[in-house]
Amino acid sequence: MSQGKKVSIIGAGNVGATICYWLAMRKSCREIVMIDLVEGVAIGKALDISQATSPEGSHTLISASSDYQHISNSDIVVITAGSPRKPGMSRDDLLMINAKITKGIIEQVKIYSPDAIVITVSNPLDAITYVAIKAGNYPRGRVIGMAGILDSSRMETFISRKLGFGYGQVTASVMGGHGDDMVPLPRYSSVNGVALTDLLSDLEIDEIIDKTRHGGAEIVGYMGTSAYYAPANSTVKMIEAILSDSRAVFPCAVLLDGEYGYHDTVNGVPVVLGSNGVEEIVELPLNLNEQHQFAKSVNSVNVLLETLRKNEFFPVK
Numbered sequence: 001m002s003q004g005k006k007v008s009i010i011g012a013g014n015v016g017a018t019i020c021y022w023l024a025m026r027k028s029c030r031e032i033v034m035i036d037l038v039e040g041v042a043i044g045k046a047l048d049i050s051q052a053t054s055p056e057g058s059h060t061l062i063s064a065s066s067d068y069q070h071i072s073n074s075d076i077v078v079i080t081a082g083s084p085r086k087p088g089m090s091r092d093d094l095l096m097i098n099a100k101i102t103k104g105i106i107e108q109v110k111i112y113s114p115d116a117i118v119i120t121v122s123n124p125l126d127a128i129t130y131v132a133i134k135a136g137n138y139p140r141g142r143v144i145g146m147a148g149i150l151d152s153s154r155m156e157t158f159i160s161r162k163l164g165f166g167y168g169q170v171t172a173s174v175m176g177g178h179g180d181d182m183v184p185l186p187r188y189s190s191v192n193g194v195a196l197t198d199l200l201s202d203l204e205i206d207e208i209i210d211k212t213r214h215g216g217a218e219i220v221g222y223m224g225t226s227a228y229y230a231p232a233n234s235t236v237k238m239i240e241a242i243l244s245d246s247r248a249v250f251p252c253a254v255l256l257d258g259e260y261g262y263h264d265t266v267n268g269v270p271v272v273l274g275s276n277g278v279e280e281i282v283e284l285p286l287n288l289n290e291q292h293q294f295a296k297s298v299n300s301v302n303v304l305l306e307t308l309r310k311n312e313f314f315p316v317k
């Protein structure tokens, strides 16, 4: 699949290296470059992953460096650099440190790979996506935040575990920002076409919604750092949709320009992914309760954007 393509991953930590591993094993692209401040470890991981590919018949070229020159001519740049949270922290606590890191990275990406589509992963995801768009002065469809696929796959897992059947057949939909105010949508969730609302009681669905909202924190509580297998898998889904121009629909964080009634803010909505990045934004009909939840989520992200503005993070135009 997409053999001529090049993907660069900034940050060769848990999420970045796992994305690299999956892309190489799935033969999703021709070349992968990982960039990290800690160059030696990144080079070691690149070698290790390369040596895993041969039995799989993959001929993906994998390298690592701290020098951004190596990302030139990338089709996609994925940003996973920055701090993960520790137990007791919220994603929002990472705002200032990761916003500063992201801004510096975007400056390099604009120099060495100005035409690449950017996928943001670092947290707090929606605000970091906004920073990347503004720092690079990108058209909005070319910077896309990864979170909705992860949150939806967590909800799907909790649903099949609750039901005790339907594993791999559940489709769940989560909109909204990647925080405690995300908006799981049971009305748009089903098990092989059977509506979730016909299979579980309101109380059981509420439990699943709560577990989904706190799915990231649950893992941080167990591991002392955040999840990476499911986040990497979700990112790979986005990369493959873009590289293969599949025009698949996924929930992703994008800059809204009137959709759902909001402007100049980033939030998670269903989008069509293709070779231009976001090809379309899908506007789901939301009932009053869903609209109210989405408004709360937008407000939470806007509070973070306001903090960045107060700290003079964005240059005055």
Ligand SMILES: NC(=O)C1=CN([C@@H]2O[C@H](COP(=O)(O)OP(=O)(O)OC[C@H]3O[C@@H](n4cnc5c(N)ncnc54)[C@H](O)[C@@H]3O)[C@@H](O)[C@H]2O)C=CC1
Residues within 6 Å of the ligand: 010, 011, 012, 013, 014, 015, 016, 035, 036, 037, 038, 080, 081, 082, 083, 084, 085, 094, 098, 101, 104, 105, 120, 121, 122, 123, 125, 146, 147, 150, 178, 225, 226, 227, 228, 231
């Ligand atoms: N959007 C989502 O759903 C998810 C987001 N995340 C976020 O992704 C980020 C990465 O998480 P992990 O990989 O677990 O962290 P990690 O600590 O394992 O890796 C981060 C890497 O970034 C590197 N780094 C830091 N500053 C850098 C810079 N200026 N330039 C290049 N590299 C730099 C570090 O050396 C490290 O290797 C975190 O912010 C985390 O919160 C994690 C999981 C899911």
Ligand SMILES: O=C([O-])CC(=O)C(=O)O
Residues within 6 Å of the ligand: 084, 085, 091, 123, 150, 178, 215, 216, 217, 219, 220, 226, 227, 231
């Ligand atoms: O929970 C975290 O900090 C990492 C993340 O965004 C997730 O796993 O959903």
